[in-house]
Amino acid sequence: MKKEIVLKMEGIHKSFPGVKALDGASLNAYKGRVMALMGENGAGKSTLMKIMTGIYTKDAGTVSYQGNEVQFKGTKDSQEAGIAIIHQELNLIGHMSITENIFLGRELTNRFGKIDWALMHKESREILDLLNVVDSEKTLIKDLTIGKMQMIEIAKALSQNAKLIVMDEPTDALTDKETESLFRVIKDLTYEGKSIIYISHRLKEIPIICDDITVLRDGKFISEAEVKDIDENYIIKSMVGRTLDEQFPNVVVTPGAEVLKVENLSGKYVENTSFTLRKGEILGIAGLMGAGRSELVKTIYGYYKKSSGKVFIDGKEVNINSPKCGVNSGIAYVSEDRKGDGLILGLSVKENMTLSSLKSFSRKLGLNKKLENNLVTEYIEKFHVKTPSENAIIKNLSGGNQQKVAIAKALLTNPKILILDEPTRGVDVGAKKEIYDVINDLKMKGLSIIMISSEMPEVMGLSDRIMVVHENRVSGLLLKDEFTQEKIMRYAIGVE
Incomplete structure (x- = not known):
């Protein structure tokens, strides 16, 4: 017809x-x-x-x-x-x-x-x-x-x-x-x-x-x-314009020393949660929408107040009660809502990228513009950010390129722990592969990464361990050779 x-x-x-x-x-x-x-x-x-x-x-x-x-x-x-x-x-x-x-x-x-x-x-x-x-x-x-x-x-x-x-x-x-x-x-x-x-x-x-x-x-x-x-x-x-034969390349890195330890953490959105994270490791967090995944990491980061429990970074207990305190403690958080929380759409690529790390460019007579420009250029090239220039307004970039800038902004704070909340949401298949390459490169350089993802192939493909959250609690923890969609889903709905 x-x-x-x-x-x-x-x-x-x-x-x-x-x-x-x-x-x-x-x-x-x-x-x-x-x-x-x-x-x-x-x-x-x-x-x-x-x-x-x-x-x-x-x-x-x-x-x-x-x-x-x-x-x-x-x-x-x-x-x-x-x-x-x-x-x-x-x-x-x-x-x-x-x-x-x-x-x-x-x-x-x-x-x-x-x-x-x-x-x-x-x-x-x-x-x-x-x-x-x-x-x-x-x-x-x-x-x-x-x-x-x-x-x-x-x-x-x-x-x-x-x-x-x-x-x-x-x-x-x-x-x-x-x-x-x-x-x-x-x-x-x-x-x-x-x-x-x-x-x-x-x-x-x-x-x-x-x-x-x-x-x-x-x-x-x-x-x-x-x-x-x-x-x-x-x-x-x-x-x-090309096939993506290996969308989730399995980069094997021997994890180093323990960087983050969370003990019996509780708060408004978290109940008695404990886990660890090591140097050069990607810990995936899976669970259904509303399970408390973002709220968990935001409590660690200081966005939400904890009511009890302890957080240790490099073996030392830290009391993180604000996002600023989280950044100062070595934690960087890339929000799932990059346009609402992560970026200022009316500012340029450069201004967004260096917004959280201006202190490191400060001198008595003002900002060290040369150092700032060099670092921004380095990240634009390293992350393959497609932009007419570093002065382009960020709202005019595609979603994938905005996300790369959001990750670069977090990295310029020189964190020990990088939290990526839905890092490829609203990003096309080609840009996803580029972001996966960035994540794996950071892992190989020894950064400790927590990644929340609703996409099962993504969280299974990139993570070394997966922690599953159900109703504000950790319901399961899986090692790489234990990953199956069925197991993750059973923990996610609380039947395991």
Whole structure:
């Protein structure tokens, strides 16, 4: 059966000062089908979507929607034409309710011109039920988890009754149950004849939910195929221009002396936890979302206060009661939320990289700019950070390159212990490999690393030992030769 084209973008070019973002990119979306849009961070996916919805103006090429060439003047224009986009970055107002956010700018009114709250609450409830969101439609956004906020972004798009819906990394913050609900809704939408453009770094999702796939690389169109005709290796090779035969190289390092010892640590989010970490070792922390993984390391780091227990670094007891104290004790923490906690998006690459270590560049007459510049240049080269210059604003870099800067920022504090919380979240497959190489290089140089990851292959591939957390407690500790997904999952759900 011939596929009906709803959207056709051909030969799209777009340049910004010093950057050619799109170089002849093309994309089709078909009625009643899900088109995966794949590519490394920086491949041009978001730029292409912003041109489609009228946020950016293209330099060259054509955009046709429902058979007519179009040039939308902004998102209001494209929304009125039946196009909705669910952005990766949350665009919600915290002090307003779920209903208010869903209908913001499109409030429903009664025949007297007054806002019809009863109707808006009713329609909100119907959409929330579709998505299996049990929270009241009157709940304030600020009282929701990040995953539920993402579901409200999806609800906003569904409320517009759009013909074409763009989903940009929609499952990034969702639980497995929320993801299942979303996939069910996507299938229902395609049965109704809606078209979906689905952007994701999670390769495993593509055969489950997508019908077609388009791959971009360096702003160029690489290929379009039906998902049933390809495999994961095809996607990876198309995205990065090479095969990734060994994604998790097993670097064997004989661990050295004990660097960190945690004894019976308890606090608001931690219960009676004990473990050790040695020089040149990667200790992986696994567990389900909400198990207390991040809260554990944040208690060690001083972000949360401990109520009892002891922490030793290099054999000496330390009392860490603030992140500043954690840094001074030799611990560096790279947050899972690099944009919220790890980086200041309006500052440059250099300013972000040296922010936590300015003291080491300080002299009586001010900063030693030469030393600062030399170290920043060294890390940009060592970590292969793709940036026009060290003075480029960090929000303009891809997610993978932002993450490399966040890791470099932590390393410039000269830590003994590096904590990496979801180090490759929202990072494409090519940049993941580069970050894995960085982590292994640090391990070989003797750094002690704690790594939290929700991706089972990642935590198993890089770790020397895995500590599993369940309900704020350590439920299991596995050595390398004991790693299996089944064992980790049994500890994670508390049945081992």
